[in-house]
Amino acid sequence: MTETAETGATAEEGGSAVPAGEAPLGALVCPEPEERPDLWPTTARRTEDGELEIGGRPVSAILDEAPAPVYVLDEADFRGRAATWAAAMAEEFWEGYGMAGGEAFYAGKAFLTTRVARLALEEGLGIDTASRGELAVGLAAVEQVEGAGAATRAHRLGLHGNGKTEAEVSLAVYHRLGHIVIDSPEEIEYAAGAVRRWREEGHYGPQERAGLMVRLTTGIHAGGHEFIATAHEDQKFGLSIHTGAAREAIDRIVAAPELELRGLHSHIGSQITDPAGFEEAAAAVLRLRHEVAADTGWLCPEIDLGGGLGIAYTGADDPAPSPTTLARALAAVVRRVCAELGDEAPRVSVEPGRSIAGPSQVTLYRVTGLKRVELGQGASRLYVSVEGGMSDNLRPALYGAAYTALLAGRRSQSTGVVRCRVVGKHCESGDVVVRDVDLPADVTVGDVLAVPATGAYGRSMGMNYNLFTRPGVAWVAGGEQGWVLRPETIEDLLRLEG
Numbered sequence: 001m002t003e004t005a006e007t008g009a010t011a012e013e014g015g016s017a018v019p020a021g022e023a024p025l026g027a028l029v030c031p032e033p034e035e036r037p038d039l040w041p042t043t044a045r046r047t048e049d050g051e052l053e054i055g056g057r058p059v060s061a062i063l064d065e066a067p068a069p070v071y072v073l074d075e076a077d078f079r080g081r082a083a084t085w086a087a088a089m090a091e092e093f094w095e096g097y098g099m100a101g102g103e104a105f106y107a108g109k110a111f112l113t114t115r116v117a118r119l120a121l122e123e124g125l126g127i128d129t130a131s132r133g134e135l136a137v138g139l140a141a142v143e144q145v146e147g148a149g150a151a152t153r154a155h156r157l158g159l160h161g162n163g164k165t166e167a168e169v170s171l172a173v174y175h176r177l178g179h180i181v182i183d184s185p186e187e188i189e190y191a192a193g194a195v196r197r198w199r200e201e202g203h204y205g206p207q208e209r210a211g212l213m214v215r216l217t218t219g220i221h222a223g224g225h226e227f228i229a230t231a232h233e234d235q236k237f238g239l240s241i242h243t244g245a246a247r248e249a250i251d252r253i254v255a256a257p258e259l260e261l262r263g264l265h266s267h268i269g270s271q272i273t274d275p276a277g278f279e280e281a282a283a284a285v286l287r288l289r290h291e292v293a294a295d296t297g298w299l300c301p302e303i304d305l306g307g308g309l310g311i312a313y314t315g316a317d318d319p320a321p322s323p324t325t326l327a328r329a330l331a332a333v334v335r336r337v338c339a340e341l342g343d344e345a346p347r348v349s350v351e352p353g354r355s356i357a358g359p360s361q362v363t364l365y366r367v368t369g370l371k372r373v374e375l376g377q378g379a380s381r382l383y384v385s386v387e388g389g390m391s392d393n394l395r396p397a398l399y400g401a402a403y404t405a406l407l408a409g410r411r412s413q414s415t416g417v418v419r420c421r422v423v424g425k426h427c428e429s430g431d432v433v434v435r436d437v438d439l440p441a442d443v444t445v446g447d448v449l450a451v452p453a454t455g456a457y458g459r460s461m462g463m464n465y466n467l468f469t470r471p472g473v474a475w476v477a478g479g480e481q482g483w484v485l486r487p488e489t490i491e492d493l494l495r496l497e498g
Ligand SMILES: Cc1ncc(COP(=O)(O)O)c(C=O)c1O
Pocket: 107, 109, 110, 128, 160, 230, 267, 269, 270, 271, 306, 307, 308, 309, 351, 352, 353, 354, 355, 456
């Protein structure tokens, strides 16, 4: 007999009761792409044979060249989401509100390679980086898109991060990044020192200054989880408006002959689905901008409201607001508050990561084992093991993040479903890929499962626990495929040994 869920108690037999307090059986079925298009890449659909297809390639064809586990990146989808953000921040859109518009910087921490950065730049976005590695990739992409030498006027790049080193700040100043976002008082000295050095060496003109932003802690709490909320007082990011630390940093920059205060920055958190937090933060930033102008005469030309727009992950959640909806809310609040304060409106920038990269990737896993666990009172759960786990998606273990999974390699013949927990192969009981999902009752070893919305903070937070090799990321487009990132090999792991 084939080992399937049906060899145990199934919904068809009426034996697969769910534990008390859980959703009724069938409520956690993963929506098909046509049912919840926001959950899936735009080119995802079922073929006539019943396979899931992405970028014009059925999953069996994708897996022939890129065995599971693998992240599949729909390039058309990524481009489309980037273009939507570019349009939402463009002058034409903001003109309607009597403003100049701003720029969207793709937050590379969500997922960054040179190819992905190039897609974002080509669609009109800048790139926000948060480390030397991300900055190096951003610079390489700028050179590829804009030509040789472009990296020393990399105004389309930004640099973030708390505790930046002198070397990082100096590099960012050298390349004339458009958004160097100061997160501690030391970084101001590093930037001024770098300008003096680059002036002496003739790389900077005698009057040329570095443009800086200051990351503000506005005190506003928002976001999907405590670990990803970033603007309340008691955490490591930003300089507090409340304590005066932000104002002190601002005054030092305004007074320094090597520096120009280009803008004020706020990032309140991530996976936010209600625009209210952004509106509150924008108002706080604009009030500080007004105060600074009143005291120093310098009205910052730009504010940056960070990233944070959420996405849907399971289909049990509601669709998230679109970038256009958020931009409309931001434009309205900036116009209103500036009118109240009697200030000219600034340019407004944003740094979306998840809302661009998230839905553009799907992870394909292969089922390696099934285990039914009795939970008492007739309830049971089917543990579905897949090759992979917390090393390719840390979010469930780190944040308790919910995902869903679709039987992707075939259409099931079964009418029943079974309550499942999809788990990885790591030595941790928290190694969960999908905590709760109803899969077809005939799910079996060798089946392919597709987990949607893994493009942001999936591969980028991947790791090698248990010496797992990190999966590759395959791009698909127009029936073709290739590697965005090749899968790691055992040789890659051994190569680093001393
Ligand atoms: C400063 C900053 N900007 C942008 C982002 C991107 O956020 P998201 O992926 O939620 O859009 C983050 C991450 O939360 C961040 O810390």
